[in-house]
Amino acid sequence: MKHTYQITGMTCSSCETKVKSALQMIENVTEVVVTKADNSATITMNKHIPLSDLQQALDPKYTISAIQFNETEELAKSWFETYKPILLIFFYISLVVVLVQINSERFNIMMAMQYFMAGFFLVFSFFKFLNLKGFAESYVMYDVFAKRIPIWAYLYAFIEVSLGMAYLINFNPLVTNIFTFTVMSLSIIGVLQSVFNKRKIQCACLGAVFNLPMSTITIIEDALMIVMSGYIIINIF
Known part of the structure; x- marks a missing residue:
């Protein structure tokens, strides 16, 4: 309503x-x-x-x-309709990763994760930059670090695009993945708190362009980056 x-x-x-x-x-x-x-x-x-x-x-x-005082009951969206934007993004990024290696003799999991993470950070930062102020206002609502230092909400979009480019050009894989692991581990804390406390707030993952609710999907996004970066770090050593 x-x-x-x-x-x-x-x-x-x-x-x-x-x-x-x-x-x-x-x-x-x-x-x-x-x-x-x-x-x-x-x-x-x-x-x-x-x-x-x-x-x-x-x-x-x-x-x-x-x-x-006119109440408008909005038609309940299905799960797919609600998360269609983010599902399509994951589909397109995954498709590109597969096509990049289609002519390779064997599938390289390390390279696949590197390109997937590059696409993830570049695409998600793009939507944040479409309305940087709107993203920052949403992000500061739940991120534990941004609540204390609001400027972090603005810097986060620049960090994402920088990480995307770093993965794309294979810049110092160890440093890049350690930084990703650290940043995403901090980010997921606020997400977990919001989801477990059942707070009805907008997810800032796609900026302010799409009105996506905070949910388990948001946890999966951050957790996926943590797992991938952690896996690459372990394999580098």
């Missing part, structure tokens, strides 16, 4: 971000769209949330009031 509210007290884009972040932290809230231009906030929720609870989540200088 969707409810539209009026928000007073917002004076800049920073206020817009603060209000959105505060509302997204509320249990059963799945999506929040805040617009300073018309002082509105459209909140998608699993069940009705009292206005008093919304107000309590906000800084006292902001006031929220109902201006529209």
